[in-house]
Amino acid sequence: MALKFPIYMDNHATTPLDKRVLEAMLPYFTQDFGNAASRTHAYGWHAEAAVEDARDTIADYIAAESGKEIVFTSGATESDNLAIKGVAEYYKGKGNHIITTTIEHKAVLDSCKRLEKEGYTVTYVSAGRDGLVNPADIEAAITDKTILVSVMLANNEVGTIQPIGEIGAITRKRGVLFHCDAVQGFGKTPFDVSRMNVDLASLTAHKIYGPKGVGALYVRRSKPRVRLVAQMDGGGHERGNRSGTLNVPGIVGFAKAVSIFKQEGVAEAERIRGLRDRLHNAISKELDSVFLNGHPEKRLPGNLNLSFSFVEGEGLMMAIKDVAVSSGSACTSASLEPSYVLRSMGLDEELAHSSIRFGLGRFNTEEEVDYVAQLVIGKVKRLRELSPLYEMHQQGIDIKSIQWAAH
Amino acid sequence: MAYSDKLLDHYENPRNVGTLDKDDPSVGTGLVGAPACGDVMRLQIRVSPEGVIEDARFKTFGCGSAIASSSLATEWIKGKNIDEAAGIKNSQIAEELSLPPVKIHCSVLAEDAIKSAIEDYKAKRAARLALDGAAEAPTNSASAPISL
Numbered sequence: 001m002a003l004k005f006p007i008y009m010d011n012h013a014t015t016p017l018d019k020r021v022l023e024a025m026l027p028y029f030t031q032d033f034g035n036a037a038s039r040t041h042a043y044g045w046h047a048e049a050a051v052e053d054a055r056d057t058i059a060d061y062i063a064a065e066s067g068k069e070i071v072f073t074s075g076a077t078e079s080d081n082l083a084i085k086g087v088a089e090y091y092k093g094k095g096n097h098i099i100t101t102t103i104e105h106k107a108v109l110d111s112c113k114r115l116e117k118e119g120y121t122v123t124y125v126s127a128g129r130d131g132l133v134n135p136a137d138i139e140a141a142i143t144d145k146t147i148l149v150s151v152m153l154a155n156n157e158v159g160t161i162q163p164i165g166e167i168g169a170i171t172r173k174r175g176v177l178f179h180c181d182a183v184q185g186f187g188k189t190p191f192d193v194s195r196m197n198v199d200l201a202s203l204t205a206h207k208i209y210g211p212k213g214v215g216a217l218y219v220r221r222s223k224p225r226v227r228l229v230a231q232m233d234g235g236g237h238e239r240g241n242r243s244g245t246l247n248v249p250g251i252v253g254f255a256k257a258v259s260i261f262k263q264e265g266v267a268e269a270e271r272i273r274g275l276r277d278r279l280h281n282a283i284s285k286e287l288d289s290v291f292l293n294g295h296p297e298k299r300l301p302g303n304l305n306l307s308f309s310f311v312e313g314e315g316l317m318m319a320i321k322d323v324a325v326s327s328g329s330a331c332t333s334a335s336l337e338p339s340y341v342l343r344s345m346g347l348d349e350e351l352a353h354s355s356i357r358f359g360l361g362r363f364n365t366e367e368e369v370d371y372v373a374q375l376v377i378g379k380v381k382r383l384r385e386l387s388p389l390y391e392m393h394q395q396g397i398d399i400k401s402i403q404w405a406a407h
Numbered sequence: 408m409a410y411s412d413k414l415l416d417h418y419e420n421p422r423n424v425g426t427l428d429k430d431d432p433s434v435g436t437g438l439v440g441a442p443a444c445g446d447v448m449r450l451q452i453r454v455s456p457e458g459v460i461e462d463a464r465f466k467t468f469g470c471g472s473a474i475a476s477s478s479l480a481t482e483w484i485k486g487k488n489i490d491e492a493a494g495i496k497n498s499q500i501a502e503e504l505s506l507p508p509v510k511i512h513c514s515v516l517a518e519d520a521i522k523s524a525i526e527d528y529k530a531k532r533a534a535r536l537a538l539d540g541a542a543e544a545p546t547n548s549a550s551a552p553i554s555l
C-alpha cells in the first residue's frame with residue numbers, strides 16, 4: 001500500500017474518527033435527530049434511548065455502578081473544569097485545599113489556578129524524572145482542609161501511567177475525593193473506577209477514534225455520593241449537573257468508540273506497543289545520544305517521547321515534515337518556554353528543546369514506522385552536522401561547562 | 408506556520424556550513440545564544456589583511472528560522488569589509504526571510520553572531536598588534552566572546 005503523507009503520528013493530540021463510529025452516528029443527524037429532552041414525541045424518545053444506551057456502555061467500560069454516574073459534556077476541558085470547580089464550590093464548607101500534580105493538563109492546572117484566585121489553596125506535587133507521581137507525596141500533602149485530589153491517568157506528553165489505584169486507596173482512607181483526568185489513558189490502559197477508588201473521572205471521545213466535541217465526567221453516586229455545583233446554568237440537563245441540549249450523534253459515536261475498545265482494545269494495545277518499540281529500536285540502533293522521556297515500562301503503548309540531543313525539536317520537525325508529530329520545544333509555542341511537563345520532571349532545558357513526541361495509533365502501519373524511522377535517522381544526522389553543540393560534544397567539550405548568555 | 412520559500416531554501420540547502428580554525432589569527436568566531444533557550448549560533452569569518460571577509464562559516468542549533476537566518480548572514484557578509492558587515496541589521500534578515508513575529512529573535516541572534524565574530528577578530532588583531540609593538544601582550548583577548 002502506498003504511504004499517505006504526512007504520516008499521522010500525533011495520536012495524543014487527537015485521533016481520526018473510526019469509520020464504524022461515523023456509521024453509528026450518521027442516523028442521529030438526519031433521521032433520529034430529536035432532542036433527547038423532548039418527552040412528547042418519538043423523536044425525543046429515540047434520542048433519549050440512544051443516549052441512555054451510550055451512558056450504560058461507557059459506565060460499564062470503566063466499571064461504574066450505573067449509567068446515571070455519567071454526565072455528558074463538550075469534552076475533557078469542560079469535564080475537568082466541572083469536576084474541580086464543581087467540587088470546590090460544593091465542598092467549600094468542608095475545606096479549601098486541593099492537591100494536584102505539576103504535570104497535569106492545563107485544563108486541570110488552570111482550573112486550580114482560578115480557584116487559588118478565589119481563596120483556595122492548591123498543592124502541586126512534582127513528578128519524578130520518569131514522570132511518575134509518588135503516592136506517598138500525595139498522602140503527605142493531605143491536610144484536614146483537603147477536599148480533592150486530582151491526578152491524571154496517563155500523561156499526554158510522556159505517556160507515563162500513574163499509580164491511580166494506590167492514590168485512590170489513600171484518598172479513600174483519608175476521606176478525600178479523587179478526580180482522575182483519564183483522557184489519555186482511557187481505552188489504552190486498564191481503568192476501573194471501582195477498583196481504583198476514583199470518585200470523578202474526565203473522559204473524551206476524540207482521543208479514542210470518536211468525534212470531537214463530546215466528553216463525559218464520571219461522578220460517583222454512592223460510597224461516597226459526590227456532589228457538584230453545576231458550572232453551566234440552564235435547562236437542568238444531566239441531573240442538574242450540566243445544562244445544555246445533548247449532542248446525541250456525538251454521544252452515540254462516543255459509545256461506539258468505547259464498544260470498539262471493549263472488543264479490540266487489548267489486542268490493539270499489543271499491536272501498537274509493537275510498532276512503538278519497532279520505531280524506538282530502529283532509531284536507537286542508528287543514533288547516539290537519544291534519550292527516552294518518561295517511564296520505560298509504565299507508559300502508554302503508543303507513546304514514544306524522545307530527546308535527540310544537540311538537535312532542536314522544531315528544526316527537526318521541519319525536516320521531517322512528512323510526519324505529523326509534536327515537540328516539547330519552545331518554538332512550537334508562542335511562550336518561548338519549553339514544555340512545562342518535561343521541565344517539571346527535571347529534564348535539562350536543552351533536552352526539553354530537543355524532544356519529539358511520537359504518538360502511534362490504530363491506523364499506523366509497520367510500513368509507516370519503517371519509513372519514519374529512516375527519515376528521522378537521516379534528518380537527525382544532517383542536523384547534527386549543522387549543530388555547533390554536536391561538534392563540541394564530539395570534541396569532548398561539556399556544553400554545560402560553557403557560560404552561556406541566556407536570551 | 409507557513410514559511411517563505413527563501414527561508415525554506417536556506418533551511419534545506421544551508422550555505423557555508425562548517426568550521427574555521429578558531430586559533431587562526433585571521434579568523435573571528437562568534438558564539439551566541441544558549442542551549443537552554445533552544446538556539447545556539449556559531450558564526451566564523453576569515454578576514455583578509457585589508458579587512459575584507461573572505462570566507463564565512465556557521466553551525467546552528469535551533470529551529471528552521473535560526474538555521475536559515477545564520478545561513479543568510481554568512482551569504483551576505485562574504486565579500487564585505489568588516490565595517491559594512493557590522494552594519495547588517497536583524498530587520499533586514501527578518502524581512503528577507505519573511506520571518507513570522509515569533510521568530511524575530513532568530514534574526515536578532517544572527518545579527519549578534521555577525522557582530523560577535525567581528526569583535527573577536529578585532530580583539531585578536533589588537534592583541535597581535537600590541538604584541539608586535541610592545542614587549543608585553545594584553546591578556547584579555549584570547550577567547551571568543553559569548554555575548555548578546
